[in-house]
Amino acid sequence: MSTISRExxxxxxxxxxxxxxxxxxxxxxxxxxxxxxxxxxxxxxxxDGVQPTSHAVPLVNVFREDQPQPSLPRDAVLAGGPDTAxxxxxxxxxxxxxx
Amino acid sequence: xxxxxDYDKAVETYxxxxxxxxxxxxxTKTKMFxxxxxxxxxxxxxxxxxxxxxxxxxxxxxxxxAVEATIKIGLALxxxxxxxxxxxxxxxxxxDMPKNFQTSQYEEPLCExxxxxxxxxxxxxxxxxxRVHLEEDTGKTLHVGGxxxxxxxxxxxxxxxxxxxxxxxxxxxxxxxxxxxLAPEVARAYVAELRxxxxxxxxxxxxxxxxxxxxxxxxxxxxxxxxxGTRTETKNVNSLRSVERxxxxxxxxxxxxxxxxxxxxQETRHFHEGDGTTSPGRSKEEATDYRYFxxxxxxxxxxxxxxxxxxxxxxxEPPRQRRERLQAAWSxxxxxxQSVVNADxxxxxxxxxxxxxxxxxxxxxxxxxxxxxxxxxxxELGALAITPAQVAELQGMVDDGRLxxxxxxxxxxxxxxGEGSPADVAAExxxxxVSDTGALEAAVDEAIAANPAVADKIxxxxxxxxxxxIGAVMKATKGQADAGTVRQIILDxxx
Numbered sequence: 125m126s127t128i129s130r131e132x133x134x135x136x137x138x139x140x141x142x143x144x145x146x147x148x149x150x151x152x153x154x155x156x157x158x159x160x161x162x163x164x165x166x167x168x169x170x171x172d173g174v175q176p177t178s179h180a181v182p183l184v185n186v187f188r189e190d191q192p193q194p195s196l197p198r199d200a201v202l203a204g205g206p207d208t209a210x211x212x213x214x215x216x217x218x219x220x221x222x223x
Numbered sequence: 224x225x226x227x228x229d230y231d232k233a234v235e236t237y238x239x240x241x242x243x244x245x246x247x248x249x250x251t252k253t254k255m256f257x258x259x260x261x262x263x264x265x266x267x268x269x270x271x272x273x274x275x276x277x278x279x280x281x282x283x284x285x286x287x288x289a290v291e292a293t294i295k296i297g298l299a300l301x302x303x304x305x306x307x308x309x310x311x312x313x314x315x316x317x318x319d320m321p322k323n324f325q326t327s328q329y330e331e332p333l334c335e336x337x338x339x340x341x342x343x344x345x346x347x348x349x350x351x352x353x354r355v356h357l358e359e360d361t362g363k364t365l366h367v368g369g370x371x372x373x374x375x376x377x378x379x380x381x382x383x384x385x386x387x388x389x390x391x392x393x394x395x396x397x398x399x400x401x402x403x404x405l406a407p408e409v410a411r412a413y414v415a416e417l418r419x420x421x422x423x424x425x426x427x428x429x430x431x432x433x434x435x436x437x438x439x440x441x442x443x444x445x446x447x448x449x450x451x452g453t454r455t456e457t458k459n460v461n462s463l464r465s466v467e468r469x470x471x472x473x474x475x476x477x478x479x480x481x482x483x484x485x486x487x488x489q490e491t492r493h494f495h496e497g498d499g500t501t502s503p504g505r506s507k508e509e510a511t512d513y514r515y516f517x518x519x520x521x522x523x524x525x526x527x528x529x530x531x532x533x534x535x536x537x538x539x540e541p542p543r544q545r546r547e548r549l550q551a552a553w554s555x556x557x558x559x560x561q562s563v564v565n566a567d568x569x570x571x572x573x574x575x576x577x578x579x580x581x582x583x584x585x586x587x588x589x590x591x592x593x594x595x596x597x598x599x600x601x602x603e604l605g606a607l608a609i610t611p612a613q614v615a616e617l618q619g620m621v622d623d624g625r626l627x628x629x630x631x632x633x634x635x636x637x638x639x640x641g642e643g644s645p646a647d648v649a650a651e652x653x654x655x656x657v658s659d660t661g662a663l664e665a666a667v668d669e670a671i672a673a674n675p676a677v678a679d680k681i682x683x684x685x686x687x688x689x690x691x692x693i694g695a696v697m698k699a700t701k702g703q704a705d706a707g708t709v710r711q712i713i714l715d716x717x718x
Contacts, residue, residue, distance in 0.1 A: 139314075139315075139316060139512055139514075140316055141316045178309065178516075178517030178518075178519060178523075179517070179519055179522065179523060180519070181522075183522045183523075184522055184523050184524065184525045185522065185524055185525060185526075186284060186285070186521075186522035187284065187285055187286070187287035187290065188253075188258070188284040188285065188286055188287060189287060189288075190251050190252050190253050190286055190287065190288035190289070191252070191253065191258060192252050192253050192258055192259070192260045193253070193257070193258025193259070193272070194258075195259045195260065195269060195270050195271055195272050196271060196272050196273070196276075198266070198267075198268050198269050201268050201271050201276065201384075202268060204276070204278070209367075209381055210267070210365075210381055211266065211267040211268055211383075212267050212268060212365065212381035212382050212383050213268070213318070213381065213382040213384075214379055214380075214381055214382075215318040215379060215380050215381075215382060216378075216379055216380075217366065217368075217378060217379055217380055
């Protein structure tokens with residue numbers, strides 16, 4: 125019994141806007157299963173009273189003063205995108221959602 | 224066609240429960256996590272850098288001024304400021320964020336559990352605040368190929384990332400039951416109060432029409448004694464008037480569905496400014512689909528109690544207290560002050576008085592003629608193209624006898640049409656009370672000659688008849704005479 129279903133993989137793929145073939149769904153479900161099974165080993169460790177670690181370094185309150193810094197030149201910025209128009213990045217329409 | 228109930232009937236049968244989510248763009252000089260400028264109106268994509276474009280290896284650092292501003296908002300809303308708080312990634316795939324996630328806060332917001340009291344209909348309503356958290360704004364997408372700039376029919380989108388990463392504060396209320404028929408007014412009063420509070424803090428210009436304050440309205444209905452109903456969330460309701468209308472519309476729409484035995488669908492809806500209706504939006508991802516997780520690139524925040532107290536000590540006079548002080552200074556009754564507040568004219572009148580007008584003069588113009596103009600054009604009072612200084616100037620011209628009220632209204636026409644200051648408009652349009660007594664006397668003589676019977680009556684002591692002659696003189700001078708002066712000349716001549 126696999127931990128992650130084909131449907132769940134398909135759902136994740138949809139959230140990431142990835143097109144996945146039926147064969148790939150099976151393959152990824154199997155691979156993700158291995159990962160999740162491995163994580164179960166970690167879950168066996170008793171972590172009562174231990175704060176979950178979200179940060180690798182023990183720093184707190186790292187702030188920046190509100191001082192403007194130069195931005196990148198627009199040409200350089202737009203050169204990083206696959207397509208541009210009217211000084212903006214051009215992307216295909218994605219969600220059926222109003223602006 | 225959407226079926227709608229009569230509003231009054233709807234609130235006899237059902238109890239509304241409100242919930243409001245408000246987004247406020249902070250007016251820091253730089254973005255939330257990088258040093259890019261936040262100046263409004265710059266050329267597209269000229270205010271971006273590796274951090275806000277999410278180029279590989281770039282590391283965000285939180286803007287201290289934005290954190291301070293959020294703590295101040297939290298304190299002004301009587302919230303508890305977290306001892307330990309962190310950012311989280313809200314993952315979604317949409318081109319308005321180049322990172323494919325928005326840096327926000329999830330289970331550990333900066334501020335929690337506050338309240339705001341608003342007065343509606345002479346009664347206090349307490350709106351409880353669930354949380355105030357800090358996040359970042361998204362880029363601006365321009366949909367092309369469609370007719371209306373909306374995505375329907377659009378073939379592609381053009382994206383400008385100047386706005387991506389500007390600090391955004393989200394303020395979420397707890398559900399607000401118990402407002403009954405006043406739900407629309409309470410919702411409006413809350414947003415107005417919130418706006419006034421944030422404006423008083425000087426951390427945002429909170430201009431709804433410019434999008435620096437945006438509101439989502441949640442509403443459900445239930446029968447008395449029943450559990451709360453299913454709610455809808457109407458997105459991007461962007462004026463105080465619209466907040467009121469959106470609530471009213473949803474009450475009418477939902478009650479009609481419930482009466483017909485239908486179920487309310489939990490959904491996001493769009494508000495239409497034009498006719499005040501809402502329509503279903505497309506189903507979006509569920510909260511779990513955002514796969515929130517702690518942001519590993521930003522350090523945890525532990526606002527020290529000293530810092531919080533320092534910020535608390537720096538808070539300005541709360542708007543409500545300020546209103547009470549101004550009401551006394553302006554010698555206004557409760558009802559009149561309420562009208563001033565409802566018209567959103569407190570700041571305008573204060574500025575007009577500061578510019579030299581008497582309080583009664585300032586109140587008269589803003590609540591009278593100017594409110595009427597704003598209503599006619601469907602604008603907020605503050606959006607009218609006339610400044611408090613100009614209103615003070617106008618009142619000054621009336622006080623000096625250079626304008627009467629009728630001419631002053633024509634001067635307002637000109638100022639609103641962009642013809643310049645009141646003095647400019649009066650000069651340009653030739654709107655000035657005729658003070659040349661020679662010209663007035665000639666006009667009076669003409670009026671007497673044309674109305675001998677009336678003149679006889681006045682000679683006979685019926686002074687009230689002078690109105691007919693005054694009217695004739697006003698007509699002859701195109702309204703540019705001072706009625707009092709004309710009356711005096713008439714009585715002098717006929718006694």
